[in-house]
Amino acid sequence: MTHDDLEETVPLYAIGALEKIERQALEAHLLSGCIPCRTALKEFQSVAVSLPFALNIVPPPRALKAKIMGARTQAPPAETAAHPSATPSLEPGEWMKHLFPPSSPSTASFGLALGMVFVGILVLLMFQSWNSSPRVTEDTRTLAELQTQVDAANAQLSTLQQQLSEREESLTQTREELQRRMEELAELKDQLIHREAELDDLTAHLAEQGGHSARIP
Amino acid sequence: MTCHWTTGSIATNTIYHSMNPTLPYAASAIDPKIAARAGKGDHLAFSQLYDQSSTVLFSLAVRILGSREEAAELLQDVFVDVWRKAVRYDLGRGTPIAWLLTLTRSRAIDRLRTFPPRVRRQNVSTDDPQDGTTSGQFESPADQALRTVISKTLADLPLPQRQTIELSYYEGLPPVEIATRLSQPLDAVIARIRLGMSKLRESLHTYWEQDKSA
Numbered sequence: 001m002t003h004d005d006l007e008e009t010v011p012l013y014a015i016g017a018l019e020k021i022e023r024q025a026l027e028a029h030l031l032s033g034c035i036p037c038r039t040a041l042k043e044f045q046s047v048a049v050s051l052p053f054a055l056n057i058v059p060p061p062r063a064l065k066a067k068i069m070g071a072r073t074q075a076p077p078a079e080t081a082a083h084p085s086a087t088p089s090l091e092p093g094e095w096m097k098h099l100f101p102p103s104s105p106s107t108a109s110f111g112l113a114l115g116m117v118f119v120g121i122l123v124l125l126m127f128q129s130w131n132s133s134p135r136v137t138e139d140t141r142t143l144a145e146l147q148t149q150v151d152a153a154n155a156q157l158s159t160l161q162q163q164l165s166e167r168e169e170s171l172t173q174t175r176e177e178l179q180r181r182m183e184e185l186a187e188l189k190d191q192l193i194h195r196e197a198e199l200d201d202l203t204a205h206l207a208e209q210g211g212h213s214a215r216i217p
Numbered sequence: 218m219t220c221h222w223t224t225g226s227i228a229t230n231t232i233y234h235s236m237n238p239t240l241p242y243a244a245s246a247i248d249p250k251i252a253a254r255a256g257k258g259d260h261l262a263f264s265q266l267y268d269q270s271s272t273v274l275f276s277l278a279v280r281i282l283g284s285r286e287e288a289a290e291l292l293q294d295v296f297v298d299v300w301r302k303a304v305r306y307d308l309g310r311g312t313p314i315a316w317l318l319t320l321t322r323s324r325a326i327d328r329l330r331t332f333p334p335r336v337r338r339q340n341v342s343t344d345d346p347q348d349g350t351t352s353g354q355f356e357s358p359a360d361q362a363l364r365t366v367i368s369k370t371l372a373d374l375p376l377p378q379r380q381t382i383e384l385s386y387y388e389g390l391p392p393v394e395i396a397t398r399l400s401q402p403l404d405a406v407i408a409r410i411r412l413g414m415s416k417l418r419e420s421l422h423t424y425w426e427q428d429k430s431a
Contacts, residue, residue: 011414012407017385017392047417049315051386052277052322053245053360054368057353060275061289065267068293072263072300196309 001025007037014044039207122150243357244273244314252306252313256299263300270314272355274321281325281387291328295321326389363424370420378413381406 006029012018013026030038247269254262271292278288295317298304306316355361371379377399384395392410396403 008411011411011418012392015382015385015410015414016389017407017410019391019393043418043422044414045311045315047414047421048386049311049318050363050367050417050421051371051382052273052280052318053355053364054371055273055276055280057272057355058276058279058285058288060271060292061285064275064289064292065264065271067289068267068296069264071293071297193307193309197307200309 001029003029003034003037006034007040010037010040011044011047014041014048016048035203035207035210038203042204119150122146242269243359244270244355245312245360245363246357247313249306249308249313252316256302256305258300263296266299266313267296270317273314273360274317277318277321278325281322281329287328288325291321291325295324322386329389366420366424367417370417373420374413374416377401378409378416381409382413382417385410 006026009018009022009026013023018026026037030041247266251262251265251269255266274295275288275292278291279285282288282291295304299306304320306313311319355364371382374382380399381392381395384390384398385392390398392406393403395401396406399406
């Protein structure tokens with residue numbers, strides 16, 4: 001398509017009446033730096049956003065503002081959670097929960113309670129064996145076996161607690177890393193927006209210098 | 218949702234009118250700082266953004282959707298998204314009102330495409346915007362001046378040109394669908410949109426120049 005062909009599509013583009021292929025062709029042309037077309041586009045877009053000012057004026061309901069003010073602080077609707085694809089992205093905390101098992105302190109507490117139960121049983125058995133003299137020898141052997149089992153259980157418990165601790169540490173590091181990456185991403189995005197704004201200003205400035213400046217409503 | 222180039226617009230007018238204390242509530246003169254602050258959790262700025270823009274945005278939503286109730290829902294979605302930073306204003310998007318109008322139009326047309334017009338037109342409110350006439354006045358003199366110019370220019374356009382522009386802008390119809398609906402050749406529809414938009418541009422050019430020198 002020639003420049004003239006593309007220039008003729010500008011008013012249609014501004015009003016949203018171009019098909020995808022034509023739209024992409026014009027966007028590529030604009031990106032190539034055609035100042036007259038970009039100036040024309042800004043003016044035609046200004047025309048387009050002026051159109052609603054000619055409509056029948058319909059004031060919004062008086063209660064709408066209060067409703068909007070209230071809705072800002074409410075949680076997003078439940079359907080959003082039911083359809084994650086409708087949301088721009090999941091919060092990191094949400095999908096992190098799916099990657100790692102919950103690291104609640106209740107696991108450690110359960111292990112501690114289990115250990116205390118074992119110790120309690122052991123003390124009870126020791127007390128009973130001390131009171132039952134006829135079976136002292138047998139009970140002493142049983143007690144020794146139980147003591148061994150308790151020691152083994154405690155050792156296993158200790159290993160589990162250590163593994164849990166390591167996983168918690170790993171999870172914390174991963175979260176911190178993710179948070180840092182998110183912050184870097186946000187910073188990059190802000191920089192990009194800033195650069196775009198600067199580019200627009202420069203383009204407008206160039207257009208004015210080239211004698212193509214126009215008053216935009 | 219259609220993605221367009223940023224809307225250059227009411228920039229110079231914004232500066233001009235915002236410096237005039239008699240014109241504090243013009244939708245066409247929203248200070249970009251207000252829009253930026255509204256998206257950063259400033260309650261007062263958010264409230265002011267709503268006050269200045271809601272009438273023209275609501276009128277647009279009613280025109281597209283044909284229902285006050287749906288228009289109110291749409292406007293609520295737009296403003297809540299502004300507050301929650303789901304959408305964010307920046308200078309590259311043109312003036313605040315151009316950004317909000319483009320956002321409202323895009324979402325209203327998306328909604329229009331989701332639900333068949335025949336279903337939604339059953340709920341058309343008493344204010345039927347289909348006749349193309351204008352009624353009422355904006356409170357702000359700046360908005361009213363723009364309204365007068367654009368209304369007159371639209372009224373001066375030949376009916377086929379105005380019709381194709383309205384079908385395109387308010388119903389989001391591509392030229393091929395407009396051609397089918399109006400039983401007109403596609404080339405004629407495209408030419409009418411192009412001619413109509415060019416005439417509007419010329420008229421507004423004169424208005425912008427006069428406004429600039431005033």
